[in-house]
Amino acid sequence: MAKDEAYIEYLHELLEPLGRISTKKMFGGRGVYCDGVIIGLVIDEALYLKVDEQTKPLFIAEGCEPFVYEMKKKQVAMSYWSVPDDAMESSEQMLPWAKHALAAALRKETKPVTKKKT
Secondary structure, X not given: OOHHHHHHHHHHHHHHHHOOEEEEXXXXXXXXXXXXXXXXXXXXXXXXXEOOOOOHHHHHHOOOOEEEEEEOOEEEEEEEEEOOHHHHOOHHXXXXXXXXXXXXXXXXXXXXXXXXXX
């Protein structure tokens, strides 16, 4: 089994208590889904979970950092943040962080879409 596949399999085990976990290849990494809702990204064998204004302070307090990519020579921070190291050790330690990610993702899904005036 390839190293990245072993990592993905391990993430499935860690996140399984949250719900039905799946991953899909995207943008050079993978999207992590719980019951069809995207809750995270895997980039270079690192997990980043969805945050919003409500949950971001919890991640900041633990020293987590946003996933950042470069676009047009500018750094762009996404709303996906790294997880505390100890969260990667067991499902019990990961579950609270995964619940925060799912809650943030569900709040984003329920926001009404506003169209920009042109």
